[in-house]
Amino acid sequence: MKKLRRSxxxxxxxxxxxxxxxxxxxxxSIMFDLEDAVSxxxxxxxxxxxxxxxxxxxxRDIEKVVRINALSTPFGLKDLxxxxxxxxxxxxxxxxxxxxxxxxxxxxxxxxEKACGRPVGETGLMxxxxxxxxxxxxxxxxxxxxxxxxxxxxxxxxxxxxxxERGDGTELFYARCAVLHAARVARIDAFDAVxxxxxxxxxxxxxxxxIRKLGYNGKSLINPRQIELLHNAYAPTREEVxxxxxxxxxxxxxxxxxxxxxxxxxxxxxxPIIDHARSVITRARASGIRQ
Amino acid sequence: MKIIKAAVAGTLxxxxxxxxVSPSSGGLEVVVNSEVMRQFGRQIRKVVxxxxxxxxxxxxxxxxxxxxxxxxxxxxxxxxxxxxGAEVEELNWSQLS
Numbered sequence: 001m002k003k004l005r006r007s008x009x010x011x012x013x014x015x016x017x018x019x020x021x022x023x024x025x026x027x028x029s030i031m032f033d034l035e036d037a038v039s040x041x042x043x044x045x046x047x048x049x050x051x052x053x054x055x056x057x058x059x060r061d062i063e064k065v066v067r068i069n070a071l072s073t074p075f076g077l078k079d080l081x082x083x084x085x086x087x088x089x090x091x092x093x094x095x096x097x098x099x100x101x102x103x104x105x106x107x108x109x110x111x112x113e114k115a116c117g118r119p120v121g122e123t124g125l126m127x128x129x130x131x132x133x134x135x136x137x138x139x140x141x142x143x144x145x146x147x148x149x150x151x152x153x154x155x156x157x158x159x160x161x162x163x164x165e166r167g168d169g170t171e172l173f174y175a176r177c178a179v180l181h182a183a184r185v186a187r188i189d190a191f192d193a194v195x196x197x198x199x200x201x202x203x204x205x206x207x208x209x210x211i212r213k214l215g216y217n218g219k220s221l222i223n224p225r226q227i228e229l230l231h232n233a234y235a236p237t238r239e240e241v242x243x244x245x246x247x248x249x250x251x252x253x254x255x256x257x258x259x260x261x262x263x264x265x266x267x268x269x270x271x272p273i274i275d276h277a278r279s280v281i282t283r284a285r286a287s288g289i290r291q
Numbered sequence: 292m293k294i295i296k297a298a299v300a301g302t303l304x305x306x307x308x309x310x311x312v313s314p315s316s317g318g319l320e321v322v323v324n325s326e327v328m329r330q331f332g333r334q335i336r337k338v339v340x341x342x343x344x345x346x347x348x349x350x351x352x353x354x355x356x357x358x359x360x361x362x363x364x365x366x367x368x369x370x371x372x373x374x375x376g377a378e379v380e381e382l383n384w385s386q387l388s
Contacts, residue, residue, distance in 0.1 A: 016302070016304070016306055016361075017304055017305055020306045044375070045375075048367045048370050048371050049368070049371070052364070052366050078382075082382075085384055
C-alpha cells in the first residue's frame, strides 16, 4: 500500500521537549527542522539533538524528514551529514529553485551514504519550492531524481518573491496548481504550505478542503492540534465509502460473469471509477470515516 | 578532547537539560542535579559517563541541571556543550554515535 502523507508535522530542531514527545501525535511524517525554526547560535546544538532524537526507537514507525539549511549556507552540509548518518528517511531541501539544486544535494547524499555504510539510494529527498523560479521549474525539479518522494510549496518566501502577501489563497493559486501538476507528472507526492494561525480552525479547514479537492496528498503542519482535523478532512464520508463498496462488488461480479462493461443503478462503471472506488476504500481503512 | 573555554548548551525547560562546561587541569569533575534523580539518577549518570568517555574528555568541570530529559537529549546537550567548550567544528561521528 502506498505510504500516506497527509500530515507532515514541523518540529523545531532545537526544542528538546517537542522532540521527545512528538511521536505521540502520530502524524504521517515528522519534519525535524534545522532551518528557519532554529536560531543561528543554536544551529550546532540543534543538529546534534536531531541526530540523536530521530534514532529514538519511539520514532521507528513514523516517517522522519529533516529540513536542512540550504547548501549555500555554512550549515547545510553539516546538517546533511547528521541527517543521513542518523538514517533520516527523507531530506527536505529548502529554497529549491532548479533541478541542479537537487542534483547537487544528491551527490552529497551519495558520498555520505557511502562514508557511513548506508545503502546508496536509501535516503529519500523532497524539494521545497519557495520562489517564482522554483514554481516555474517545478516539473524539472520534480523529475530530477528517483529519490524524490515529494515536492512541497512553501508560501512565506514565495509570496515575498511574488511581491504579495498571504491572504485568501488567491496569491497561491498558480503556484499550488503548478506544483501539483509537477508532482503528478513525476508521480510523486505534493504537499501544501503551512497554515500558520493555529487558532483559526475554520480557516484551516477551508484551506484543507481546497487543497484536498485540488489533489494534494497532504499539508505541512505547525501544530499537533491540526493533525486530527486534517486526517478527518481527508477521510471519505460514509456515503462515499458505501458507494465505493457497491462499485467494487459490482465490478467483481461483472468480472466473474465475463462482462466487459457493467452498470450500477443505471450508470456505467469503467476502469477509472473502479480504481477510484478502491482508493476510497483504502483511504477509509487508513483514515476512518469522516466525522 | 580538551575543554579550553567555558560553554553552555541546552535550556532549563521541562524535558530538557542545561549543561555547563569549563576548563580545569585537575581531572574531571561532574555534577548532576536532576528533578528525577531518585528514579533515574543511575541511568542519567551512566549516559553522562559514557558520553564523556567517547568524547575522551579527561579534564574539566561539567555541571548538569536536568529537567527530566530523555537519554537522547542528555547525550546531545552534553556533546554540544563539550564541542563548544573545545571549539571543535569538524565532528568525529564515531564519537557522537
